[in-house]
Amino acid sequence: ARRQRHTFVSSPPGVGKTTLVQRLLTMLRNEEGDAGVEVVGFYTEEMRDEKGNRCGFDVVRVGAGPPGSAPRTALARMGQEPPKVGKYSVDVASFEAFALPALMARRARPALPENARLYSPPDGAAEAVGLLEEPEAGAEEAEAEEAEAER
Known part of the structure; x- marks a missing residue:
């Protein structure tokens, strides 16, 4: 079986991980066209309040989702409800319902x-x-x- 490669990007907050992913997606679409390469997955994007302060994160789908579904959903917001990561309450159920189907659908297809x-x-x-x-x-x-x- 062919060995798959994965890239994991890790760094402190605010240095450009999401921007890197967004730019790579744009470059890939420009090079290959929208129908050239199927990209499936998600990334997180910080949300900011009217004063520009970070107030949470959304999860953004990459690739097609179920018909009529929104391209993004709330992942974490400032709060005290568990589970928490730092000062953010994480909506695990929404994340699982939104992001995991894309990953599972990808696993069902043969690897290129x-x-x-x-x-x-x-x-x-x-x-x-x-x-x-x-x-x-x-x-x-x-x-x-x-x-x-x-x-």
Whole structure:
């Protein structure tokens, strides 16, 4: 099976993690077009009051959600209700209802190669291919043997 890579961005508050994600999404859409690459997930975005002070966080969906659903929902607001993270009360139920379906739907689909692009050979049989990595020699045979063993 192909090894997936994940990137985790961590830094102190206010240094630009969300801005980085938003800019990368914009660059990807500009490079590939809206239909070029399916991006599914979410990020959190700070909310500020009328004085510019941080008052909480929203979770923002990336990619399509259920028909008629809002693209964002409240995640945490200043308060005393548990569970709390720092001075914020976290709405776990809303987060799970909003963000987790996107992650679970993604897991149900087969993984594409890292840096996948759609390749259409002259015979018209389109397939997803990776531009940076080629499958290891014998990888297809090993995957077929694994699948056979699972049956």
